[in-house]
Amino acid sequence: MGLKMKATPVIAVFDVGKTNKKLFLFDEHYKIVFERSARFTETVDEDGDPCENLESLRLSVFDSLREVFRNPAFEVKSINFATYGASFVYIDENGNPLAPLYNYLKEYPENLKEQFYNTYGGMAAFSNRTASPVLGSLNSGMQLYRIKYEKPELFKQIRYALHLPQYLSYLISGEAYSDLTSIGCHTNLWDFTKNDYHDWVRKEGIIDKLAPIVPSDSVIPAAFPGNNYAVGAGFHDSSAALVPYLVNFHEPFVLLSTGTWCISLNPFNAIPLSTEELENDCLCYLQYEGKPVKASRLFAGYEHEQQVKRIAAHFGTDIIAYRSVTYDPKIVEALQQSDKATPFRAEETKGLKESPFAQRDLNDYPSDVVAYHRLILDLVNQQYISTRRVLDGTAVKRIFVDGGFSKNVIFMNLLAAVFPDLEVFAAYMAQATAVGAALAIHHSWNAKALPNDIIELKYYAGGKVLS
Structure with a gap:
């Protein structure tokens, strides 16, 4: 046998x-x-x-x-x-x-x-x-x-x-x-x-x-x-994706979950929503322990996709090329110098509904790489406003970014730069939503201790790029 x-x-x-x-x-x-x-x-x-x-x-x-x-x-x-x-x-x-x-x-x-x-x-x-x-x-x-x-x-x-x-x-x-x-x-x-x-x-x-x-x-x-x-x-699903982070990290954090929508989730913010916040795409979720999670949404993934098509069409390049553009602080510095000369405020473009980049003339940029840095800079400036809405008045010291933008080194470096007082991490985790749904009922099927190594973090130091 x-x-x-x-x-x-x-x-x-x-x-x-x-x-x-x-x-x-x-x-x-x-x-x-x-x-x-x-x-x-x-x-x-x-x-x-x-x-x-x-x-x-x-x-x-x-x-x-x-x-x-x-x-x-x-x-x-x-x-x-x-x-x-x-x-x-x-x-x-x-x-x-x-x-x-x-x-x-x-x-x-x-x-x-x-x-x-x-x-x-x-x-x-x-x-x-x-x-x-x-x-x-x-x-x-x-x-x-x-x-x-x-x-x-x-x-x-x-x-x-x-x-x-x-x-x-x-x-x-x-x-x-x-x-x-x-x-x-x-x-x-x-x-x-x-x-x-x-x-x-x-x-x-x-x-x-x-x-x-x-x-x-x-x-x-x-x-x-x-x-x-x-x-x-x-x-x-949005609440399930938060569970692995709540299980693994006990210091206050914000999770920036990126995809078509970029959702900033703060499980350590129970301040009631203001009318202004509601008008600016903030909401509350209830997390699995029944406590409110304050969240704000930005349509940044969608906007990125649309604008990358525009850049590729203008410069005659392939969309795929923008999956792995390396971060160039010199380009960013030059773009910020020109911003000082002609300030372009994100607030002027109907709040956060569309990105300033949509209004920009692509003939102003010597190359597609410069234009792409400009796009990410615009998106990160908007992301800053969106994430601030759930950060203010809380003791959060860390931002975890998961999803598509966590793999974008330009986005991650610029985000670390606009939040110099916070630790910014790219978080890699396969299938956070499914893992969250499994972890929530861990006690029902798993005699082993809760795992503490399922989220892989990469730290981005806040550059001194932004003045």
Whole structure:
């Protein structure tokens, strides 16, 4: 008889983004031991607007789990989910979806918006209490309000409205729950001044459609008999990505998570949002321990992509070339000297909505490399304003940058230069969102100590470039 290999104990984490849906298996050291990725074609809702193909997603979860359960190399101890936020699945008594998974970018009817904010104290006051800028369908609570008034029959049939991470958890556990990281992300549902649902949720009867709240680190036994794995309640992806940092670092820090959006997250800032901050794309999230995280957003990754295309077209170069431009302090110094001669204030370009670079004439630059330094300098000046909004009044000494810009040496050097009093680090970590969802329920499946080496840091010294 051959020796039977002992199966590796693992946690399975589904990381569901708008474009890519991934399944990871992590071993007890949080190393990825299996990975599977899928993309589905979007479908449309009854108005012809694009939306997620819920049925494909559901089947894919079951298929990939089956594949993993059949694999003798792994023993699944726990399962958790992290997905994009602001999206509800409406289920009936039997747990079947009643409606499409409406896209959070779907146009919101103006008359309903007015009716809502007029009834509940006006936009400014309401946004303040719920830490939710006025974002239409992106405020997921507004999707339920809309169904109540536009589709009363559907509203009656809804047993629960589950945010997407909790719906996926429900598929496996058979238990419906709500989780604070989903409720606390600009949903219009949560009153941050009372630390409870906003009054409107009860007044409109929405409360009956929301499943009971559980802590984000809770686990539920699986619904399938004979299986002894635990199922997490699921996570909002922005909050999951913060978990590894909270587990590893106890001194106050800001996480600058960079991608299409650059989001500055300060888990050590509980100062209520001001009206001015809300108007400038600040929000609060609830982190997995239920404490508020102040955040500010900048559309910098998107802007970088657009402007790099413009530079490449103008100088007849290839976009790929700008993935690895080396940092040249002399170019930066020269650009700053010319700034002194003709000051160009970031504030003049409609606050932070677009970068000053969009207004600049590319004929002013002798080479594409100089133009590219100028672009990053403009973006970092805006990033400075955006990140300051969540830094002020707190004891933060470090900034961790993860995502795309953490690999951009020009961006990192300039960021260190504009924050000379803070330690600025590029943080490298594979799959922070998935790891965060796994770490949050560490106790349910992993007897080893929490790992302290999963984030690799690279320090950038604040140059004396900026005067």
